[in-house]
Amino acid sequence: MRTIIFLIKKEFLQIFRDKFIGKAIFGIPIVQMLILVPAITFEIKSARLCIIDNDMTTESRGLISKLEGSPFFSIVQATSSGKEANDLLYGNKTDLVLHIPQEFGRDLGLGKSAKVMASVNAINAMTAQLSWAYLSGVIRDYNIDIIVSANPAAAVMMASPSITYRYWYNEMLNYRHYMLPGILVILVMAIGFILAGLNMVREKEIGTIEQINVTPVKKYQFVTAKMIPFLVIGLIDLAIGLGIGKLLFDIPFEGSLFLLFLCSAFFLVAALGMALFLSTISGTQQQFMFMAFFFVIIFILMSGIFTPLESMPLWAQKIDLLNPVAYLMRIYRMIMLKGSTFVDIGRDIFSLAAIAVVFTTLAINRYRKTA
Numbered sequence: 001m002r003t004i005i006f007l008i009k010k011e012f013l014q015i016f017r018d019k020f021i022g023k024a025i026f027g028i029p030i031v032q033m034l035i036l037v038p039a040i041t042f043e044i045k046s047a048r049l050c051i052i053d054n055d056m057t058t059e060s061r062g063l064i065s066k067l068e069g070s071p072f073f074s075i076v077q078a079t080s081s082g083k084e085a086n087d088l089l090y091g092n093k094t095d096l097v098l099h100i101p102q103e104f105g106r107d108l109g110l111g112k113s114a115k116v117m118a119s120v121n122a123i124n125a126m127t128a129q130l131s132w133a134y135l136s137g138v139i140r141d142y143n144i145d146i147i148v149s150a151n152p153a154a155a156v157m158m159a160s161p162s163i164t165y166r167y168w169y170n171e172m173l174n175y176r177h178y179m180l181p182g183i184l185v186i187l188v189m190a191i192g193f194i195l196a197g198l199n200m201v202r203e204k205e206i207g208t209i210e211q212i213n214v215t216p217v218k219k220y221q222f223v224t225a226k227m228i229p230f231l232v233i234g235l236i237d238l239a240i241g242l243g244i245g246k247l248l249f250d251i252p253f254e255g256s257l258f259l260l261f262l263c264s265a266f267f268l269v270a271a272l273g274m275a276l277f278l279s280t281i282s283g284t285q286q287q288f289m290f291m292a293f294f295f296v297i298i299f300i301l302m303s304g305i306f307t308p309l310e311s312m313p314l315w316a317q318k319i320d321l322l323n324p325v326a327y328l329m330r331i332y333r334m335i336m337l338k339g340s341t342f343v344d345i346g347r348d349i350f351s352l353a354a355i356a357v358v359f360t361t362l363a364i365n366r367y368r369k370t371a
Contacts, residue, residue, distance in 0.1 A: 007225030057105030273359030
């Protein structure tokens with residue numbers, strides 16, 4: 001035990017002796033939270049809309065007025081030229097083009113179905129779907145207004161059951177509340193995976209690790225001493241990230257802080273074990289970064305940070321059983337937004353613990369003491 005404590009002290013001194021790592025350890029969480037939390041959002045606040053009004057009637061102007069009053073749209077131009085509108089769409093100066101044909105007002109006056117046509121820039125499929133949903137909602141509301149104004153009795157005929165709804169765990173549908181747990185996971189992973197592995201490989205490059213190799217220090221003692229400092233630093237960075245999220249962005253936290261840090265500790269051990277394992281097969285920092293980049297991209301994109309895991313193909317869901325980031329992502333959201341307890345997330349915690357044991361064992365067995 002005394003040997004491990006001595007090695008841990010040595011690791012802390014060596015970590016903070018490196019100016020880059022010393023600054024990165026505390027600079028990363030602050031910069032990452034201040035930039036990513038307010039910047040990352042899928043919410044559409046002002047989709048650019050171009051309107052082709054070939055009808056020029058009271059009815060068409062009423063629809064345009066309805067769109068102008070919507071907080072989701074910004075009318076960039078109203079024109080009667082289809083070519084001009086298409087040029088705007090092609091030039092990425094508008095997101096949607098709404099075409100109101102000549103018969104629009106006449107058909108409404110005769111009680112017929114009036115048709116409009118919308119063209120949507122679908123390069124970003126998610127933005128296109130949301131924009132079209134907003135546009136459809138405005139047109140649907142306008143259609144109801146027309147029917148009721150023409151025939152007040154129709155309001156009674158259109159009566160439908162009243163629905164009372166409530167959004168649970170994120171009542172205001174705030175996308176930041178959904179994304180912040182994911183950003184915290186990336187933060188913890190950056191410390192526990194990338195910096196720890198780089199520190200190990202750097203020691204191999206400059207030769208300081210040979211001073212340990214010629215001593216009777218056992219392999220498990222060496223690996224343990226390498227992991228504990230970054231485990232502590234990772235948890236400190238998590239606390240900084242949580243503090244910034246709560247104080248500056250009023251992020252909700254419904255669950256147990258102790259449980260969150262316990263799960264983070266399991267994840268950090270898993271990430272550190274994998275990082276140290278990769279560092280044992282890397283001769284240079286460039287080699288380690290190449291392998292680390294490969295795994296980090298796969299882990300993050302398949303973790304459910306952007307898309308639900310349930311939407312992935314079955315084979316991808318099977319692979320995700322070995323992804324520690326996916327487990328921690330789910331745990332963070334369950335604890336922070338839902339207030340879940342150990343009973344609710346016990347399976348994920350045990351899975352993280354198992355992955356931590358496997359990777360730590362691999363790191364210990366793969367490490368070779370060579371003089």
